Amino acid sequence: MVDxxxxxxxxxxxxxxxxxSLYLMKECYETxxxxxxxxxxxxxxxxxxNLVLLDLMLPGIDGYQVCRExxxxxxxxxxxxxxxxxxxDKVLGLELGADDYMIKPFDSKExxxxxxxxxxxxxxxxxxxxxxxxxxxxxxxxxxxxxxxTNYSVLYKGRSVDMPPKELELLYFLAASPNQVFTREQLLxxxxxxxxxGDTRTVDVHIKRLREKIKDNDYWSLATVWGIGYKFExxx
Numbered sequence: 001m002v003d004x005x006x007x008x009x010x011x012x013x014x015x016x017x018x019x020x021s022l023y024l025m026k027e028c029y030e031t032x033x034x035x036x037x038x039x040x041x042x043x044x045x046x047x048x049x050n051l052v053l054l055d056l057m058l059p060g061i062d063g064y065q066v067c068r069e070x071x072x073x074x075x076x077x078x079x080x081x082x083x084x085x086x087x088x089d090k091v092l093g094l095e096l097g098a099d100d101y102m103i104k105p106f107d108s109k110e111x112x113x114x115x116x117x118x119x120x121x122x123x124x125x126x127x128x129x130x131x132x133x134x135x136x137x138x139x140x141x142x143x144x145x146x147x148x149x150t151n152y153s154v155l156y157k158g159r160s161v162d163m164p165p166k167e168l169e170l171l172y173f174l175a176a177s178p179n180q181v182f183t184r185e186q187l188l189x190x191x192x193x194x195x196x197x198g199d200t201r202t203v204d205v206h207i208k209r210l211r212e213k214i215k216d217n218d219y220w221s222l223a224t225v226w227g228i229g230y231k232f233e234x235x236x
Contacts, residue, residue, distance in 0.1 A: 004030040005119065008049035010040040010066065011081065012058055016104075020053060023108045024115065037061030041069055049076060051119055053111075054098070056082040056089070064096055071097040075162055077118045081106075094205040099164060121165040140175045142234070143219045147172045154214075161213050166191060170206050171214070174222065174232035183229040203230070 007024055011017040012035045021031040032047050034040050037058045044052075052070065056063035067078055079100045080093040090101045099118050102111060139148035146155040149172045154161040163171075170191050174182065182190075184200035192202070207230055211222055223233040 004028055005050040006030045006032070006047060007115065008040065008044065008047055008052045009033045010035075010037070010052065010058065010063070011055040012036060013055070019108070020111065023112055027112055027116075029115075035059075037063070037066040040066050044070065044074075051115060051122070052076060052078045053115075054078055054080050056080055056093070064092065067093070067096045067098055075164055077122045077164070079114060079118060091201050091205055094202060095208065097164075097209075099166065121169075140172060142175065142217070144217050145175070145214065145220070147175055156214055163210075163213060167206055167210055167213075170203075171210055171222075171232075174230060175220075178220075178232050178234040181225045181228055181231045187229065 007029050009017050009020055009024075009031055011020070011033070014033075014035065017033045017035070021033055024031050032043060032049070034043055035058075037060050040052075040054070040058075041061070054063045054066060058066070061069075063080060063082070067080070070076065070078065077099040078097065079102060080098045081102050081104060082089060082093075083104045093101050099122075100114055102114060138150045139146060141147075144157045146153075147168065148154070149169070152165060152168055154163060154168060154171070170187065173187070173190060184203045187203045188200055207222060207224075214222070216222065219235055221233050221235075223231050225231055
């Protein structure tokens with residue numbers, strides 16, 4: 001029998017948390033509700049969730065700090081929930097490592113759809129192996145860099161680099177079309193598609209996170225084309 005996927009719900013509004021849990025349980029997910037950041041960090045290693053639904057406005061440790069703490073040791077997908085709708089809050093959440101961001105009040109069906117979409121992307125990405133002498137499947141290779149879309153692994157200077165599925169997909173998409181310029185809208189549409197309703201700053205955030213993990217090389221770089229978008233520049 002296949003184990004149920006576990007979802008940790010972190011929200012100090014008991015009514016909202018119970019409603020979210022009810023809808024997820026109907027979809028055969030196992031849920032655990034906690035009402036503050038301290039409890040979330042304490043229960044996380046014991047519950048071992050497949051996904052975290054994280055409210056931003058929590059008593060004590062807020063959702064931003066919880067996200068920071070979780071990202072130190074885990075790449076578990078995180079969907080942030082907030083009544084705040086400003087672009088700054090979305091961008092900050094994504095910069096801290098969240099995979100998606102939903103603004104309250106939200107439709108329960110949309111929440112379930114987002115959960116399923118994020119889990120699908122995450123499940124397609126098993127932990128990268130430390131070394132892959134011979135690459136197989138769909139991959140691109142450059143000096144000091146191998147991005148494999150088949151097994152969702154990245155090797156940079158011979159070392160495995162952990163990154164969420166969307167970061168890897170964005171890197172692969174750019175690297176698979178060297179020197180081709182893509183607008184932010186094109187990248188948002190291709191990588192996130194209809195499942196994600198966001199603004200083009202989302203692309204900027206993911207490029208920034210990629211640059212923190214993958215530094216420019218003498219042969220290639222993640223280049224900004226001012227006023228247009230980005231490209232994987234291969235230096236001839």
